[in-house]
Amino acid sequence: MINEIKTEAETKMTKSIEALASAFNKIRTGRAHPSILDSVMVNYYGQETPLRQVASVTVEDSRTLTVSPWEKNMVPQIEKAIMTSDLGLNPSTSGDLIRLPMPMLTEETRKNMVKQARADAEHGRVSVRNARRDANSTLKELLKDKDISEDDERRGEEEVQKLTDRFIAEVEKFLKAKEEDLMAV
Template identity: 40%
Template sequence: MAMERTLEATREDFAAVRTGRANPGLYARVLVDYYGSPTPLQQLASFAVQDARTILISPFDVSALREIEIALSSSEVGANPSNDGKVIRIVMPELTQERRQEYVKLIKSKAEDHRVSIRNTRRSAKEAIDKMVDDGDIGEDDGRRAEKDLDELTRSYVDQIDEMAKNKEEELLEV
C-alpha cells in the first residue's frame, strides 16, 4: 500500500538525520563508487557502535577502504572519517544548538513532504472511488462510506508521521 511505503520512507529519512549519538542508520543512503558502480555502503561493510559517539566501519574488501572514506567525507552527515588501514572510525562531533535547529527544520520539511505524499495518495484513491460511483460499480452510500474510511486512514497515517517528527525533534533538542 502506498501510504505504508510513505511511512517507511519517513522512518528512513528520519533515521538518516543525526542526533549527536552514533547511529549506523545515518549511513544507510551513502553510496560508494565501488569498481565504477554506485553501491550502498551497507553492502560493502559492517558497522559497529564503539561508544555513544564512535562508529567503526569494517569493509568486507579492504581495497575499497579509500573509496568508502571518500564517500563518507562527501556525505551530508557531517563527520570526518579516519582509517587505520583496516577499519574506518567516525567520531561524531557534538551538535551545536544552531545545528540542532537546522536539523529540526529539516525534519519538519521532510515530515511535510511525506504528509503531502499521503494526501496525494488519498486524492488518487478518492478519484478511484468517485469513478466507481460514476460508473455504477458501487452505490453512492458505499462510495461515501469508502470515502469516510479513506479519510480516517489518511488521518491515522498523517498522525503517525506527526508523532515520528515530534519524537525526532525531541531527540534532536535533547542535550
C-alpha cells in the first residue's frame, strides 16, 4: 500500500519535471534549436496541426532555422503561424523554404528570460511539493483508518521526502543548466 502511494507520488513528480522541461524549451536562447517551434500550430486544411507534422524543421547554422513544408501551398499558413506565435521570430521566405534567423539577445532580454526560467522552476518545485503533500495526506488517512501503523506512516513519509528531495535537486539542475545557457554570449 505504501509502495503504491510512493509510486503515484513519483509519477506526479516525473510529470512535473516533464512540464518544466517543456516550459524551458519555450524559453529561447540565442542559438537555433528546432524545439523552439514545438508550440507552433498551423492551420492545415481547417485543422490546427503542430508545425512538425506539416514541415521539417532543421538547423541551418547556429543562428538560423529552416522550415521546409511538405506541401508548397502550406508556406503562407506556416509563415502566418510563426508570426502570430509569441516567439518573436520573423520568417523570410525564398521559394518553398522558410528561414528563421534568431535575433541576438540583449543583456536585458537575457535577464528577463532568466527570471522566467526561475519562475518556471519555482512552479516545478511547487508541483513536486504538492505531490509530496498529497502522498503524506493519503498516508495520514490510512493511519487514521488504522490500515497502517505509525511506524509504517513515518517510514512512508521518509521515503516520500527522499523522493521529493531527489526531484527538487533535478529541478535545480535543470534551472542551473538553463541559466548558464541563457547567459552564454
